[in-house]
Amino acid sequence: MAWMFHKSPTFDKPWRDVPWGNRNDDLDYVKNFKPHSAAQHLRVLLHGPPDSGKSSFINSVDSALRGRISTRALADTGFEESFTKELLPGSAPTGSYYNETPTINDKVHVLVYVVKANTFNLMEDGPVNKMREVREEARKLGIPQIAVLTKVDEACHMVQKDIRNVYKSKSLKKKVEQLSGFLGIPINCIFLVKNYSTEDETDDKTDSLILRAMRKIIDYGEDFLNDTFSPMSNTENTN
Numbered sequence: 001m002a003w004m005f006h007k008s009p010t011f012d013k014p015w016r017d018v019p020w021g022n023r024n025d026d027l028d029y030v031k032n033f034k035p036h037s038a039a040q041h042l043r044v045l046l047h048g049p050p051d052s053g054k055s056s057f058i059n060s061v062d063s064a065l066r067g068r069i070s071t072r073a074l075a076d077t078g079f080e081e082s083f084t085k086e087l088l089p090g091s092a093p094t095g096s097y098y099n100e101t102p103t104i105n106d107k108v109h110v111l112v113y114v115v116k117a118n119t120f121n122l123m124e125d126g127p128v129n130k131m132r133e134v135r136e137e138a139r140k141l142g143i144p145q146i147a148v149l150t151k152v153d154e155a156c157h158m159v160q161k162d163i164r165n166v167y168k169s170k171s172l173k174k175k176v177e178q179l180s181g182f183l184g185i186p187i188n189c190i191f192l193v194k195n196y197s198t199e200d201e202t203d204d205k206t207d208s209l210i211l212r213a214m215r216k217i218i219d220y221g222e223d224f225l226n227d228t229f230s231p232m233s234n235t236e237n238t239n
């Protein structure tokens, strides 16, 4: 009866509740979002190693919003994908991004770390080390930070079977804890996501995870804009 001693790869109950039925609500929220009047759009910087799923995440958000798989060029979406660029174009006189008088529209409003969940060991993944430097810079600038752990389907076969197992998976919970410790980001700012990759149609459950993450990204970005333009200060905080 050896099977009796096998540990289950999943918890009986999810460690985070995903309101799977909330997809339409989150969809409306993200669709109808208008940034703080002082900014033309919310600027989100996706930061992560090559192949971590940054472009796929941008396309997946677009797909979820449009209700069909999208692969359009993403100019003017407010997203930027990067692994090296400065967070604040005026912060360092290096490269072609130097801007002596950055306005709120030039600044990054939310920093999103994108890491693949099937990375063997986050600590040993050289590129992930680079994120800690960026994190320090973001912290000094007061920029909110979120992490998205992608490729949850490839990281856990129980999730591949049924995406609703995502917050029940023991191995994924471990990855989240590992990333939280490594980057110093609280667990409630880390989101598990499966990007659209091979699908030719969108799916409500996959949408739910993508839109939930996007909703949080928006909320944190808005907090940053509201803090920068609080009624207490009538001048823009350029630090």
Ligand SMILES: Nc1nc2c(ncn2[C@@H]2O[C@H](COP(=O)(O)OP(=O)(O)OP(=O)(O)O)[C@@H](O)[C@H]2O)c(=O)[nH]1
Residues within 6 Å of the ligand: 048, 049, 050, 051, 052, 053, 054, 055, 056, 057, 150, 151, 152, 153, 154, 193, 194, 195, 196, 197, 198
């Ligand atoms: N199964 C699965 N595949 C994914 C997921 N996200 C991304 N991929 C695949 O992983 C590969 C890399 O994804 P990209 O979105 O191009 O990664 P990136 O971070 O933009 O990579 P660079 O632009 O090279 O830095 C692509 O083949 C995607 O289809 C996911 O959640 N699940």
Ligand SMILES: [Mg+2]
Residues within 6 Å of the ligand: 054, 055, 056, 081
């Ligand atoms: Mg890319």
